[in-house]
Structure formats: structure tokens, C-alpha cells
Amino acid sequence: MPELPALPRSELEVARIVWHLKHATVRQVVDALPVDRALDFFTVQTYLRRLTDKGYLIAKREGRTNVYHPKVKPDRVVRQVVRNFLDQLFDGHVLPLMQHLLQQEKLTEEQLDQLQTELDALRNKATDP
């Protein structure tokens, strides 16, 4: 797994849209941007090109247009970004982040239930393998 280059905010933003659409053209990404975050066609084009150069996407030509596809699995990228974040702010320790999230971000009852369910699943898997 060759270390992937850094993925700055704006590029990540665009990459996530491609992931969400499975694959996309420049225009499709532009159209999928939130209204409060309009970006120029050229700008999106630039970010897609950079993502391609960095190895995150591949461009498949269809007629006169490039269609950008994920090259590395989104999940892997997400994992790496989360890892970086953990290192930056919590010395890589997961628990403090979880605790912070539990305390600071107010979860609804349903969300807490949801968490409980997943926690149960994990703990069962841990005790009887």
C-alpha cells in the first residue's frame, strides 16, 4: 500500500462527491455541490485533475468528456484521514475521541440505542469467538 499523498479539504470534498455518485464528470460534480458552496467549473476540474495525479481517481475518457472513477477504495481513504486526525488531536488514541464525542456532541436516544446495539455485537464477538 503505497503511501497516498495528502488530501486537502477541497479535494476531499470533491472526492467525496465522486464516491457518492460512484463516478462523475466535472459537470456532475459541480451540479452536486451544495448550494452554499458553489465552485467554478474550472476549479472543480482542477481538483479532479489533482486527485487523479495523486492516484485517488482515474479518468476514463467517454467521447469528449472525462469520467472520474475512484481508484482507491473510499473506505481506505476515510480510514487514513481518520487516523491522521486521531494522531493530530488525540495522539492516535481512539477512546478519548469517543469520549469526547459522547460528551460534547449530543446524541439522540435513538442514536444511543444504535450505538448500544453495535457495542453489544462487538462485545459478543470479543467474548465468544
Next chain:
Amino acid sequence: MPELPALPRSELEVARIVWHLKHATVRQVVDALPVDRALDFFTVQTYLRRLTDKGYLIAKREGRTNVYHPKVKPDRVVRQVVRNFLDQLFDGHVLPLMQHLLQQEKLTEEQLDQLQTELDALRNKATDP
């Protein structure tokens, strides 16, 4: 609460050391850096100055030396950084991040127990106020 300026990686790194030491001089920060992450005295000095300019720290002169103190509560900064991160990668949704952490980052039995405890506490608080 006046919006605080962005806090880039390196500055955050230095800020965290100051927080950890409660307050610190340039030299103390330099000495507190991890061995695998040595920074020049001048560099640390620059970051501390920038942090001060941005309003994160205040410099109190003691003799010939500046002692840098936190100006905004670390907790508040952490909260904002986490929020930003959530927005960038999970559209601001906490649950998906929690789920990701549960799945991808392997927690020990003890850590799971710890989480369970805190989750219980929260749910009790939610049901009987």
C-alpha cells in the same frame, strides 16, 4: 465567541504541548517535542507567535523570556477542530464517525467496557432527568 482563525497541523501540535504543560516558554516546548519530531527553536518560536497573533495564546513576559499561556480553553478548541473534521468527512454527522471508529479501530475489551459504562451513564441521564 468570535470565530477563531484556522489552526493548521503544526500550530495545533505546538498548542497542545502548551496546554499539556499548562504554560510554557519556547525552549520548554522544544524540549517537550517527541524525539522523532524535532523542530528548530526558531520554528517553534514562529508557531507560538502565530498562535498568539491568532488569539489562541497570550505571551506573558518574565524577565527576558516569554511564557505562553492558553487564552481560549483547550476544550473549546478541541471541540471546534472535531466539528470541522466531522463536517469535512461526515457531513457533520456524529454517528457515522462513531460507527467507523467502532468497526475500524480495534478497541480492547477494557475500552469497550469503558464505553459501555459511559453509555449507560448517558442513557440514564436521558431517561430520568
Next chain:
DNA sequence: ATTGACAACGTTCATATGAACGTAATAATC
């Protein structure tokens, strides 16, 4: 065949960030 629209690719440009230096002031040592 000509015109017009859209897109690819290479380029540009300002600001932010990582990293460090030079000089002047101040303190400590000889």
C-alpha cells in the same frame, strides 16, 4: 463546411503553511 458550445490540459496567481534566519536587545559569565 462553418459556427458555436463545451471540455481537457497546461498555466497562473494569491494566500496559507512549514520551516527557519538575521539583527538587536538583554542577561549571564569571564
Next chain:
DNA sequence: GATTATTACGTTCATATGAACGTTGTCAAT
């Protein structure tokens, strides 16, 4: 008192990033 060490403060400098343009090529409609 002269010299050396240490620091603050202003400056610098390269690269990264956010954002966009110009030119050229390609397709589609006249």
C-alpha cells in the same frame, strides 16, 4: 567592563492549497 549566550521580533523563502483563466481540441447543430 568585555564577551558570550539566549531570546524576541521582524523577515524570508519554498511549497501547498484554493481558486480560476487561456488556448486548443473536439463534438454537434446549422
